[in-house]
Amino acid sequence: MDIGTAQSVLLSGIVLGSLYALMATGLSLIWTTLGIFNFAHGVFMTIGAFIAWQIGADLGWGMGPAAGIAVAMAALIGLGCLSEFILVRPFLRRPDVVLVAVITTLSAAIFLENSALLVWGGRYKQLPPLIEGKVGMLSTAISTHEVLIIAVAPLTLFALWAFLKFARTGSAIRAVAQNRESALLMGMNVPVLYSLAFGLSAALAGFAGILLGSIRFITPGLGNEPLVKALIVAIFGGLGSLGGTIGAAYVIGLMEAISMFFIGLYWTPAVLFGVMISVLLVRPTGLFGKR
Amino acid sequence: MAEPILDVREVSVGYGKTQVLWDISLTVPEDQRIGLFGPNGHGKTTLLRTISGLLRPWSGEVHLRGERIDKALPRAIVDRGIVQVPQGNVLFPELTVAENLRLGAYCRRARPRLADNLARVYDLFPRLKERRRQQAKTLSGGERQMLAIGAGLMGEPTMLMLDEPTLGLAPKLKDELLEAIGDIAGSGVPLMLVEQDLEFLLALTDRLYMINHGVVALDLDASESFDHDQIIQMYFGKE
Amino acid sequence: MRDLLTGPNLARLICLLILILLPLVVPSPYIRHLLIITFIYAMVASNWDLSLGYAGVFNFGHIAFFAAGCYGSAILSKTIGITPWLTIPLAGIIGVIAALIVCLPVLRLKGIYVVLVTFAFSQLCFQLVLSQEEITGGSMGMPLLPPLKIGDYNFARDGKFGYYYVGLFLLVLSTIYLHRLVRSRFGTSIVALRDNEDYAISRGISLARQRMLTLGLSAFFTGVAGGFYSTYVRVASPEIFGFGFLSLALSMLLLGGLNSIYGPILGAFVITLLSEAMVDLGPMRFLIISALIILMLLFYPGGLNNALQQAYKWSSRSGAAARLFRTNARN
Numbered sequence: 001m002d003i004g005t006a007q008s009v010l011l012s013g014i015v016l017g018s019l020y021a022l023m024a025t026g027l028s029l030i031w032t033t034l035g036i037f038n039f040a041h042g043v044f045m046t047i048g049a050f051i052a053w054q055i056g057a058d059l060g061w062g063m064g065p066a067a068g069i070a071v072a073m074a075a076l077i078g079l080g081c082l083s084e085f086i087l088v089r090p091f092l093r094r095p096d097v098v099l100v101a102v103i104t105t106l107s108a109a110i111f112l113e114n115s116a117l118l119v120w121g122g123r124y125k126q127l128p129p130l131i132e133g134k135v136g137m138l139s140t141a142i143s144t145h146e147v148l149i150i151a152v153a154p155l156t157l158f159a160l161w162a163f164l165k166f167a168r169t170g171s172a173i174r175a176v177a178q179n180r181e182s183a184l185l186m187g188m189n190v191p192v193l194y195s196l197a198f199g200l201s202a203a204l205a206g207f208a209g210i211l212l213g214s215i216r217f218i219t220p221g222l223g224n225e226p227l228v229k230a231l232i233v234a235i236f237g238g239l240g241s242l243g244g245t246i247g248a249a250y251v252i253g254l255m256e257a258i259s260m261f262f263i264g265l266y267w268t269p270a271v272l273f274g275v276m277i278s279v280l281l282v283r284p285t286g287l288f289g290k291r
Numbered sequence: 292m293a294e295p296i297l298d299v300r301e302v303s304v305g306y307g308k309t310q311v312l313w314d315i316s317l318t319v320p321e322d323q324r325i326g327l328f329g330p331n332g333h334g335k336t337t338l339l340r341t342i343s344g345l346l347r348p349w350s351g352e353v354h355l356r357g358e359r360i361d362k363a364l365p366r367a368i369v370d371r372g373i374v375q376v377p378q379g380n381v382l383f384p385e386l387t388v389a390e391n392l393r394l395g396a397y398c399r400r401a402r403p404r405l406a407d408n409l410a411r412v413y414d415l416f417p418r419l420k421e422r423r424r425q426q427a428k429t430l431s432g433g434e435r436q437m438l439a440i441g442a443g444l445m446g447e448p449t450m451l452m453l454d455e456p457t458l459g460l461a462p463k464l465k466d467e468l469l470e471a472i473g474d475i476a477g478s479g480v481p482l483m484l485v486e487q488d489l490e491f492l493l494a495l496t497d498r499l500y501m502i503n504h505g506v507v508a509l510d511l512d513a514s515e516s517f518d519h520d521q522i523i524q525m526y527f528g529k530e
Numbered sequence: 531m532r533d534l535l536t537g538p539n540l541a542r543l544i545c546l547l548i549l550i551l552l553p554l555v556v557p558s559p560y561i562r563h564l565l566i567i568t569f570i571y572a573m574v575a576s577n578w579d580l581s582l583g584y585a586g587v588f589n590f591g592h593i594a595f596f597a598a599g600c601y602g603s604a605i606l607s608k609t610i611g612i613t614p615w616l617t618i619p620l621a622g623i624i625g626v627i628a629a630l631i632v633c634l635p636v637l638r639l640k641g642i643y644v645v646l647v648t649f650a651f652s653q654l655c656f657q658l659v660l661s662q663e664e665i666t667g668g669s670m671g672m673p674l675l676p677p678l679k680i681g682d683y684n685f686a687r688d689g690k691f692g693y694y695y696v697g698l699f700l701l702v703l704s705t706i707y708l709h710r711l712v713r714s715r716f717g718t719s720i721v722a723l724r725d726n727e728d729y730a731i732s733r734g735i736s737l738a739r740q741r742m743l744t745l746g747l748s749a750f751f752t753g754v755a756g757g758f759y760s761t762y763v764r765v766a767s768p769e770i771f772g773f774g775f776l777s778l779a780l781s782m783l784l785l786g787g788l789n790s791i792y793g794p795i796l797g798a799f800v801i802t803l804l805s806e807a808m809v810d811l812g813p814m815r816f817l818i819i820s821a822l823i824i825l826m827l828l829f830y831p832g833g834l835n836n837a838l839q840q841a842y843k844w845s846s847r848s849g850a851a852a853r854l855f856r857t858n859a860r861n
Binding site: 031037039091100103109111114118239270273276277284286 | 820
Binding site for chain 1: 343344345365366369370374375377381382383384385386390393394395397398399442446
């Protein structure tokens with residue numbers, strides 16, 4: 001393998017890692033705040049891409065990418081809040097909430113995927129890249145859009161971190177996750193904070209979907225494969241540690257790119273699964289997990 | 292007689308099907324500090340949780356300065372100034388001391404004076420200032436209590452309810468807390484204090500209620516300077 | 531033996547009798563087809579309940595055991611040429627092997643991690659099936675699988691009578707198997723583990739061993755169902771990994787109620803008929819089914835089984851009251 005190939009493998013690994021980081025961070029955020037795992041996360045990604053396409057793309061209503069992204073983000077926050085209200089809130093006090101939430105969010109995923117199929121049909125759609133053209137990077141040329149992904153993902157995650165760390169509402173979201181009763185006694189509106197966490201997480205997924213929607217074709221099943229990858233990332237990094245999740249996302253992205261190159265497309269899922277299993281055999285709660 | 296700050300009228304409450312409090316009534320008059328004591332598991336914490344809105348009474352009413360609050364949400368009650376500092380609490384373990392304290396001022400009423408109150412808390416508990424960048428879970432037991440009380444003060448209480456602040460603390464730390472709570476009470480914040488340690492209660496409060504089997508079993512004026520043995524005697528005399 | 535003909539047992543026997551006689555009375559092969567599919571789903575759902583309900587193992591890879599049976603039987607019969615009469619039971623063993631593979635990482639895990647790993651395992655199987663085109667036919671699947679035959683009698687051409695009775699026979703076998711299993715010491719021990727893990731472990735029950743047994747035992751008839759399914763529809767297709775199949779099986783389980791054998795079977799009957807009635811609706815069908823799952827959880831978490839038991843209790847209220855009285859008197 002020459003240096004050029006090595007660099008392009010590296011770059012595609014980082015692109016994948018960036019997308020997985022956006023996805024898995026949202027999963028992790030919900031896990032830490034509400035203690036449930038959201039299987040509708042992948043379909044949030046799909047819906048985000050479809051809405052951006054509908055509003056923004058020329059074959060849709062052609063209002064331009066900025067409008068597309070803005071509407072998609074707003075819609076996803078709304079969809080996230082609604083999902084929390086229907087899928088999670090009624091069951092939060094039940095002792096088997098973890099299992100019930102798996103079932104409700106899985107059902108929601110089926111519901112939304114088929115809704116997307118009804119609304120947009122099964123034909124392939126694609127978002128135009130946010131920026132056209134190619135850039136020379138290291139010694140290979142990659143599309144500007146991919147450079148954008150590499151740059152935007154860490155920025156978004158940094159903004160999320162800053163929000164959770166410094167904003168009043170952000171620290172309240174972290175606080176609610178750690179001690180619900182004290183949060184109530186301090187006058188926090190716990191249900192609203194739960195909704196907000198879900199909305200934020202959905203927006204992150206939708207954003208990842210928009211970025212992915214101009215690399216791959218948008219179909220109702222767009223989010224399924226990334227969901228499984230994000231799931232592997234979440235297990236690998238350990239649910240509940242944002243830093244761990246982000247780190248794991250890049251590790252898995254790189255591992256996937258390397259494995260694609262050496263072992264091929266077909267066996268790569270098995271390689272990733274194998275890695276995940278090995279981690280779990282050594283550390284049953286992931287590399288950085290606590291619960 | 293002036294209207295009491297807090298008026299609990301014949302409140303019954305429990306968890307699931309288990310009733311804990313049976314038609315309990317008590318009042319907190321202006322300028323009085325109330326102490327609650329009694330055996331564990333007989334309803335002191337339940338009473339506080341009911342007042343702060345975490346539990347909804349099955350029957351009975353709670354009034355704060357004439358306003359009925361027993362159907363209000365916890366955050367509405369906090370906004371009216373009742374702040375409960377729960378028992379043996381680590382607050383938010385992964386957050387730093389300073390973050391914990393800032394969140395203590397989360398309610399709308401307390402926000403404007405956040406900076407002043409923070410300075411006041413650091414003044415009262417200098418150790419918290421030293422450790423303000425540490426995660427709360429790294430604090431010692433005594434420091435955690437200070438943090439919990441400090442966060443309570445950040446909420447600008449018009450009535451502060453402390454639930455066993457000295458639980459499991461060494462005597463030296465107890466004295467330190469006694470002094471701090473005395474300072475707080477001296478600054479005019481009405482207090483409701485749950486304690487096992489009678490000496491501690493006698494030193495800090497004006498009026499004592501003993502809660503036993505979910506009812507008020509004894510109602511004492513602490514200024515009549517009872518000592519520990521007398522109270523124990525009265526208690527067992529009544530049995 | 532006297533018990534055999536009283537209460538719920540009598541009801542079950544009557545149901546079985548009806549199912550045996552039904553094809554002789556109802557002429558439509560379409561109805562037989564629906565019931566064959568129902569038998570298959572009923573096996574999948576009731577066996578799934580062994581791990582998800584009784585043992586409380588959050589296993590979301592159950593469909594992978596079914597798929598393993600499906601493809602295993604297809605490969606054995608079509609590629610290697612073994613008679614489907616043998617490949618169907620062998621599919622059970624293949625299902626068990628798949629279960630033992632997923633067991634390995636799951637033994638030490640807790641709660642949500644079990645869900646994630648089993649779910650990921652099922653997706654991994656899907657990816658492998660897609661990618662190993664020479665063996666599995668990739669996204670096209672494996673069409674034209676050999677049908678069941680006795681001599682020259684071809685089950686694919688008899689108006690579905692043969693498959694109907696084979697399917698019913700397998701379902702009865704699977705149900706007796708589950709029935710005995712949950713009433714055995716093993717059945718009691720997995721419920722004990724679910725309800726009070728620490729106590730059960732302290733009484734010498736091994737968590738890892740029971741988990742492995744649970745998954746393995748729940749996979750056998752699931753794999754058999756898979757083998758029978760691909761033999762019956764004569765195609766092994768990757769569609770079974772999709773959310774559609776998963777949601778159907780899950781809705782049967784929830785509608786029927788967890789922790790019962792007959793609940794999910796009943797759920798399979800209701801959902802298959804319901805789903806068939808909606809077949810013209812296309813994607814709408816899955817919208818309705820997934821919404822139904824959520825509504826079930828919201829408003830009737832006990833499922834049909836709960837309703838049945840309540841009805842039964844109500845019908846024998848006097849007896850129950852007397853028993854209750856005796857128990858109270860003793861305390």
